Amino acid sequence: MEANMDSYVKNIDHRRLGEELDLYSFYEEAPGCPFYHPKGIFLREYLIRRWRLLHQKNNYKEIISPQLMKEELWEKSGHSDLFSELMFYSSDGESKLALKPMSCPGAILFYKRKLKSYKDLPVRLCELGHVHRNEPSGARNGLLRARSFVQDDAHIFCSEKMVKDELQKILNLARELLASFGFKDFYFEISLRDYSKQGKYLGKDSMWIKLENILVELMEENDLSYVKKHGEAKFYGPSLDLHLKDSNGNNWQCSSVQIDFNLPKRFDVSFINEKGEKEIPILIHRALYGSLERFLGILVEHYEGVFPFAMSPIQFRIAPINQEQHSYAREVESKLEKMGFRVEVDDRSISFSKKVRNFYSSKEPYLIIVGKSEMEKGLISFRSRSGALKKEIDLSELLKDGGDSNHPLFGYHDES
Structure with missing residues (x-):
């Protein structure tokens, strides 16, 4: 234990x-x-x-x-007496200074x-x-x-x-x-x-x-x-x-x-x-x-590294299944960025399964998957970091906030 x-x-x-x-x-x-x-x-x-x-x-x-000020100031404040061992000192040739x-x-x-x-x-x-x-x-x-x-x-x-x-x-x-x-x-x-x-x-x-x-x-x-x-x-x-x-x-x-x-x-x-x-x-x-x-x-x-959606440095990671979907992945990225979301495309020459594993280890909220079928139909599939999977939906369905408290993005549009 x-x-x-x-x-x-x-x-x-x-x-x-x-x-x-x-x-x-x-x-x-x-x-x-x-x-x-x-x-x-x-x-x-x-x-x-x-x-x-x-x-x-x-x-x-x-x-x-200023970060750098004369030692006399710190003597007057009393910090030199109480905290001198915790302070960094320097000199400009004329005066003794302290950070x-x-x-x-x-x-x-x-x-x-x-x-x-x-x-x-x-x-x-x-x-x-x-x-x-x-x-x-x-x-x-x-x-x-x-x-x-x-x-x-x-x-x-x-x-x-x-x-x-x-x-x-x-x-x-x-x-x-x-x-x-x-x-x-x-x-x-x-x-x-x-x-x-x-x-x-x-x-x-x-x-x-x-x-x-x-x-x-x-x-x-x-x-x-x-x-x-x-x-x-x-x-x-x-x-x-x-x-x-x-x-x-x-x-x-x-x-x-x-x-x-x-x-x-x-x-x-x-x-x-x-x-x-x-x-x-x-x-x-x-x-x-x-x-x-x-x-x-x-x-x-x-x-534990699992930040709320609004606080996540990357909110959506897009993973094309192979190189043929790279341009479509960039289209999806552009749409999301225009809406103000933070997005990255994983277009590295690695296996798709490794991209999925990397997504889970990154603790990012959503992985958008684009394969041949999604590209031909103008749709996306996505996984959440909790493991939920939805296949071949319109991007607007992922993003809409119709008052459904079960919607993955509900309540997170509070970016100050």
């Missing part, structure tokens, strides 16, 4: 599936840094498209901050370029920040923990009275995004102070109590499962982490929310309040996927 489980775990490992499905690969020459193949790029862009539309709909402004391990200072520089009024708040900035961290070899794990990855970061600058509303909106975003990938089983961890060591934490005691209570209230008001983690809070604010369960029963930490009393003070961030006085805003750091790489690795294992 244990041997069977080990074999199953190995078979769904995202590193193995990534190689098998031609999505991404890893090389000794670039330790901890993934190489994306064309199909992997499609999946990555699919995640980005979902993320970007969701943020546009919710009034976020997307920015791109960003996170995007927070860049968002703060952008916020500070103009003085803000309370009427401008909240300011919601989002960024697909390409970051680098010097993760040691023993800690690296394919896409799940890489040296080079893209964080789907966001930084929200708001007043104290806006915090609860902003946190509620973040919860809504996280649940909406995860539900769109079929994740329904999750819980939250609230990281709180160690009350016996209050001197180690920044910020007023009253503010900590208020924000910790807000996080608990939101869990209760939204009827969400949660656990309190006393003593787990960082010195600069309480936080919230979402842990999801995939189809294989594995738990993954994904979305995170961090309230920050530290960086706004360090960078002298402010806004003009209703009294005409300068006030320090509360900064909320927030990620939904966690990182594109990590979430993609989770999805590959969650779906």
